[in-house]
Amino acid sequence: MQIQQAKHQFVQAWGAFGSHWGVNKTMAQIHALMMISEESLSTEEIMETLAISRGNVNMNVRELIDMGLVFKVFKQGERRDYFIGEKDVWKIAKQVAKLRKARELDPVLNLLQEIRQMDLPPKNEEVKRFLKLVDDFYKLAVNIDRLVEGIIKAEESWFWDKVLKLLAKK
Amino acid sequence: MQIQQAKHQFVQAWGAFGSHWGVNKTMAQIHALMMISEESLSTEEIMETLAISRGNVNMNVRELIDMGLVFKVFKQGERRDYFIGEKDVWKIAKQVAKLRKARELDPVLNLLQEIRQMDLPPKNEEVKRFLKLVDDFYKLAVNIDRLVEGIIKAEESWFWDKVLKLLAKK
DNA sequence: TGAAACTTTCAGATAGTTTTGAAATTATTG
DNA sequence: CAATAATTTCAAAACTATCTGAAAGTTTCA
Numbered sequence A, B: 001m002q003i004q005q006a007k008h009q010f011v012q013a014w015g016a017f018g019s020h021w022g023v024n025k026t027m028a029q030i031h032a033l034m035m036i037s038e039e040s041l042s043t044e045e046i047m048e049t050l051a052i053s054r055g056n057v058n059m060n061v062r063e064l065i066d067m068g069l070v071f072k073v074f075k076q077g078e079r080r081d082y083f084i085g086e087k088d089v090w091k092i093a094k095q096v097a098k099l100r101k102a103r104e105l106d107p108v109l110n111l112l113q114e115i116r117q118m119d120l121p122p123k124n125e126e127v128k129r130f131l132k133l134v135d136d137f138y139k140l141a142v143n144i145d146r147l148v149e150g151i152i153k154a155e156e157s158w159f160w161d162k163v164l165k166l167l168a169k170k
Numbered sequence C: 001t002g003a004a005a006c007t008t009t010c011a012g013a014t015a016g017t018t019t020t021g022a023a024a025t026t027a028t029t030g
Numbered sequence D: 001c002a003a004t005a006a007t008t009t010c011a012a013a014a015c016t017a018t019c020t021g022a023a024a025g026t027t028t029c030a
Helices: A003-021 A025-036 A043-050 A054-066 A089-116 A125-153 A156-169 B003-020 B025-036 B043-050 B054-066 B089-116 B125-153 B156-169
Strands: A070-073 A082-085 B070-073 B082-085
Touching (some): A003 B125, A043 A054, A054 A070, A054 A082, A089 A125, A089 B125, A125 B003, A125 B025, A125 B156, B025 B043, B054 B070
Antiparallel strands (some): A070 A082
């Protein structure tokens, strides 16, 4: 197997995974390409490598920049923009955790909190059961929130060391 | 606010969240409805409550059953099928974690493992850097895998007690 | 300043997903 | 067995997301 084939496979697979992660295929492919490219890349180079349009590259690169996973690079004496991908896997993971928390968890916390604070008479069995479910979900969501916050703030080796030791102990 | 309104809001919001979780709106709505319904529901009742077609209910309920979040119930003297939702939030969470791990994490582990085992000559800087990235991702994925496995197996109170205490200590 | 180089936008095209609803199938009852 | 009730299937329609490519906008430089 040659390195170029291996990289190609990585990029293609990452694109396919994207669909299961709520990320569009092209964005996942661009991100994969940026992670494995030591050098910064121009729009043209991304277009060619992935066989996609200029508009598509522009849109997705911009979003990756907004996500903090890709950065603009200015090259001395060059007119066009170049982009470089974050290479630190732990930083990438924390960033993704942060973004997914904001998209997937925070809105749920808000909804549950809102319902908990409703005044719902009469206090019959139906109401009690509903509020119990909402409350259970809320407590779970708060715990997950704290765990994710912990991960985002943690130092990698410390975190895994402690957590995996803890889970093993059981 | 009345209980029926509150339940309606819960179902609608859950449906909207679905889109951000890689779950289609209808399935998320049906699941929400099943979680908050004490009684088992028939296809007809779900159709009416959510204003959706028979085929849609059938498909999504079947999938929820496959996911282990909803169960078929046979009613004495009744010809039609009834369905009841799992109500235990921790069980639901573990089930979802299991499903998402299978969909989102396991394929990545396989890819990374596969690439790690490739023979990629020559061992130049480019190859080394690529394999380093793959290796970093692999180690991270293995750690996440262990964490998720730990969660799936853990007893709820024990798990949160320990983990949150750990994160607080830092 | 103005022409070239490059980036951004966005309307329409394409591709992908979800839903419907009627027909086919299966199960139950008298 | 035949009638009835319910479930399942699936092709077509509706809807949604994504991508293209040309036009508009911006920046650079002589």
